[in-house]
Amino acid sequence: MCGIIGYIGSRPVVPVIIEGLRKLEYRGYDSAGIAVVSDGNLSIRRSAGKLGNLETVLQRDPLSGDFGLGHTRWATHGRPTEENAHPHRDCTGRIVVVHNGIIENYLELKRELQSQGHTFVTETDTEVVAHLVEREWQDDGLDAAVRRAMTRLRGLFALVLLSADDPFKIVAVRNGPPVVVGLGEQEFFVASDIPAILSHTRNVVFLADQEMAVVTKSGAVFTDFEGVPIAKTPTRVTWDPIAAEKAGYKHFMLKEIFEQPAAVRDTILGRVSLETGTIFPDETGLADDVLAGVDRLTLIACGTSWHAALVGKFLIEELARVPVEVDYGSEYRYRRPLAGPSTLAVAITQSGETADTLAALREARQQGARSLAICNVVGSMATRESDGTIYTHAGPEIGVASTKAFTSQLVALYLLALHLGQARKTLTVEQRKAHIADLLQLPQQIEQVLKCAPQIEDIASRFHNRTDFLYLGRGINYPIALEGALKLKEISYIHAEGYPAGEMKHGPIALIDERMPVVAIAPHDHVFEKMQGNIQEAKARGGAVIAITTAGDDTLWRLLDRTSDSIVAVPAMSRFLAPIAITVPLQLLSYHIAVRRGCDVDQPRNLAKSVTVE
Numbered sequence: 001m002c003g004i005i006g007y008i009g010s011r012p013v014v015p016v017i018i019e020g021l022r023k024l025e026y027r028g029y030d031s032a033g034i035a036v037v038s039d040g041n042l043s044i045r046r047s048a049g050k051l052g053n054l055e056t057v058l059q060r061d062p063l064s065g066d067f068g069l070g071h072t073r074w075a076t077h078g079r080p081t082e083e084n085a086h087p088h089r090d091c092t093g094r095i096v097v098v099h100n101g102i103i104e105n106y107l108e109l110k111r112e113l114q115s116q117g118h119t120f121v122t123e124t125d126t127e128v129v130a131h132l133v134e135r136e137w138q139d140d141g142l143d144a145a146v147r148r149a150m151t152r153l154r155g156l157f158a159l160v161l162l163s164a165d166d167p168f169k170i171v172a173v174r175n176g177p178p179v180v181v182g183l184g185e186q187e188f189f190v191a192s193d194i195p196a197i198l199s200h201t202r203n204v205v206f207l208a209d210q211e212m213a214v215v216t217k218s219g220a221v222f223t224d225f226e227g228v229p230i231a232k233t234p235t236r237v238t239w240d241p242i243a244a245e246k247a248g249y250k251h252f253m254l255k256e257i258f259e260q261p262a263a264v265r266d267t268i269l270g271r272v273s274l275e276t277g278t279i280f281p282d283e284t285g286l287a288d289d290v291l292a293g294v295d296r297l298t299l300i301a302c303g304t305s306w307h308a309a310l311v312g313k314f315l316i317e318e319l320a321r322v323p324v325e326v327d328y329g330s331e332y333r334y335r336r337p338l339a340g341p342s343t344l345a346v347a348i349t350q351s352g353e354t355a356d357t358l359a360a361l362r363e364a365r366q367q368g369a370r371s372l373a374i375c376n377v378v379g380s381m382a383t384r385e386s387d388g389t390i391y392t393h394a395g396p397e398i399g400v401a402s403t404k405a406f407t408s409q410l411v412a413l414y415l416l417a418l419h420l421g422q423a424r425k426t427l428t429v430e431q432r433k434a435h436i437a438d439l440l441q442l443p444q445q446i447e448q449v450l451k452c453a454p455q456i457e458d459i460a461s462r463f464h465n466r467t468d469f470l471y472l473g474r475g476i477n478y479p480i481a482l483e484g485a486l487k488l489k490e491i492s493y494i495h496a497e498g499y500p501a502g503e504m505k506h507g508p509i510a511l512i513d514e515r516m517p518v519v520a521i522a523p524h525d526h527v528f529e530k531m532q533g534n535i536q537e538a539k540a541r542g543g544a545v546i547a548i549t550t551a552g553d554d555t556l557w558r559l560l561d562r563t564s565d566s567i568v569a570v571p572a573m574s575r576f577l578a579p580i581a582i583t584v585p586l587q588l589l590s591y592h593i594a595v596r597r598g599c600d601v602d603q604p605r606n607l608a609k610s611v612t613v614e
Contacts, residue, residue, distance in 0.1 A: 006069035009187025029072035030080035036065025101157030253399035262270035266393035285388025291423035310479035312413035320420035329357035352380025460562035484586035
């Protein structure tokens, strides 16, 4: 969603803010702006479009200041224009605010403020906040005015404000979307995400909901919305700032695809013992006797993480023999879900800040369920609100379309399934050793898969101009078909659908003709013959078949070769781990097609990295 950064310190303000906004571009945005205060005067520069447009404005009309803030906007209320770009001002022009989220009662407040003489100049809900703080201004400073304004706001939002009349102070508020405060050497930062400030400091404080940070030249003070002080412990971020750079790759997405062997390896390390057959993701916070008492799991997620959850259902039900439901975070709380003390609710979220997933997690907890987060960001809201966490160690993922975070989530779900099987005694020691041995080979196997990149690029050159794709899979690989289709849609803007292959005759087969490529996920498993039948049905209707399979069986290979236009093989491996390896060529296919179509791979239109509002 929207990117936010604020800075107080001894360095030139504008370069720090622009650099921070550049590091937040991966979140997706359609306009940008900056506000700085210099010698008691507040100045703003804004532009529609990419950050380069704002830099052009600053070259033409430079700024310098003592402290300031910046913003990249992803439009919710109002068109993506310069007028609607943040920061927004009050009537006096002395208060500015940037905002991530939605003010639900903004129309009511706007009418009220207009009746009191306030003049609005934008279509946004954000502008209401600036005027509300203006109205609440007294002699006790910006933070006190913001606290009074908070009593009138409804919605999920992160706000960062400054005022020329309260110098060297930045006020940040969280009620939903993330806010992080960076603690440097005689300099302090506020941001919506860690990469914006990681090159300056590794010591950060995460705000929780209904918390406020008041940042000045002397430090940061934390309170709740009532002004009651809160003790916050800084978190030391271990990410290397260079890991957030492209490292010679053309796009972040390509870099992150090739980082998957390391991400998978890091997610496994220290959590299994091949010698004893023991699985110990210690940070789960849930003892084996608690896990043994679980009689149902609910996996809650959105987007790509939901596809990981679907794979997790297959893994957990087969290995731990416990029923699993998979729910969209955005739908869970709008029905009457059943949960209780013997239910384990698992929130799967790369950022740990996805609004719908958090709301669903809270609903499950309110009904008494135990909770677990599978997350990539230390200290994020999902990890703080859950009974335990399995961290994925994918490192920062900058590309909007998730790649290494997804495969790391699949590894974490495999570990969870094994841990549950261990606790519930559905897996013997020898069975666990066999699964661990398979798992430890996975990083090297993914490295082998990545060698197919030139072949995938050649396939992309033949199919990049098509307008529709169909992805088919069966069993545990059906969710991978969904994920492959989503990746193609996200970054190439080609219409694509994923389907269980057995459902092809129930509708999608009507669409297949010579212009429709069919991506068939057909590993050499117990449903290979069924998949082969589906492939033949697609070929009979003129479809061009791109088959993704596993190596090893010459007879089956020859059968596939007779019916497919292109075949990509991943190494032979456990059927539980094959979906992870098969994901990689699908990621590469979507990437190379998007590049050939001239699409913005890392920042697809209309998409944001972390959806922190409903």
